[in-house]
Amino acid sequence: MELKEFQKVLDRFADDVNNAAKRELGSRRIGKNTSYGVASRSLQKSLTYSITNGQVLFGSPNPSAPFIHWGVNGTRKKRGAPFSYTTKQPPVDAVLKWMKVKPVRLRNEGGQFIKQTPSRLRSAAFLIARSIKEKGIEGLRYYVVALETIVPKYNEEFGEAVVSDILKSLTFDTGNIKIKTK
Numbered sequence: 001m002e003l004k005e006f007q008k009v010l011d012r013f014a015d016d017v018n019n020a021a022k023r024e025l026g027s028r029r030i031g032k033n034t035s036y037g038v039a040s041r042s043l044q045k046s047l048t049y050s051i052t053n054g055q056v057l058f059g060s061p062n063p064s065a066p067f068i069h070w071g072v073n074g075t076r077k078k079r080g081a082p083f084s085y086t087t088k089q090p091p092v093d094a095v096l097k098w099m100k101v102k103p104v105r106l107r108n109e110g111g112q113f114i115k116q117t118p119s120r121l122r123s124a125a126f127l128i129a130r131s132i133k134e135k136g137i138e139g140l141r142y143y144v145v146a147l148e149t150i151v152p153k154y155n156e157e158f159g160e161a162v163v164s165d166i167l168k169s170l171t172f173d174t175g176n177i178k179i180k181t182k
Contacts, residue, residue, distance in 0.1 A: 002169070003054070005161040013154045014049045014056045020146035021047055021058070043068060058143055071139025079136045089133035095125040 025044040046062040059065070066083070073084040099121065106124055108114050172179040 003162070003165045005164045005168075006054075006158070007051075009154065009157050009161040010051060010054065010056065013150065013158075014051055014058075016153075017056075017143070017146045017150045018047055018049045018058065020150050021142045024142040024145050025140070067137070068140055069142060072137040074132070074134050074136030076134045077136050079138060081136070081139055085133045085136065090129045092122060092125045092129050095129045095132075096121060099125060099128075 022044050025041075025047075043060060043062045043065055046060045046065070047058070048060065049056055049058045051057075070083060071079045071081040073079050073081050075085055104124070106114050106116050106120055114120070170180070
């Protein structure tokens, strides 16, 4: 039995789930900051899916994808993630890069903005990295949220597509006459 109608619905469904996951990762733009929701959007752009024998596989070749999806446990705060910071902390250079993408401005104890020298920026990046190590990173379950929003919209369509494919495969044999449904 061929499931042509089901395959069409499955293709649309997988595309909608993938797009919803991309939206969940964020795509807002505020002012000059084109990547407000996501620092580089590399994960968002790398989300893919494949369909093989009716099985849909969602994923990303980006090495940071599982860490963003599940989160990371900190040394002081557990987040229920399979990954944990132990002795290492996020690299200061990566935090510095993030600080440039996000317009982070330094302040003194009184709350006034101060001049951003390379040493002050590096010091702030180190403190941010240490805080991330202690507190961990909250997971952003972008595919789970996408599935929860898209699946209810497709329940009826999947059922209708399967019934349609089954009806198309029926053949009635009455003696020397064969009747095939359309």
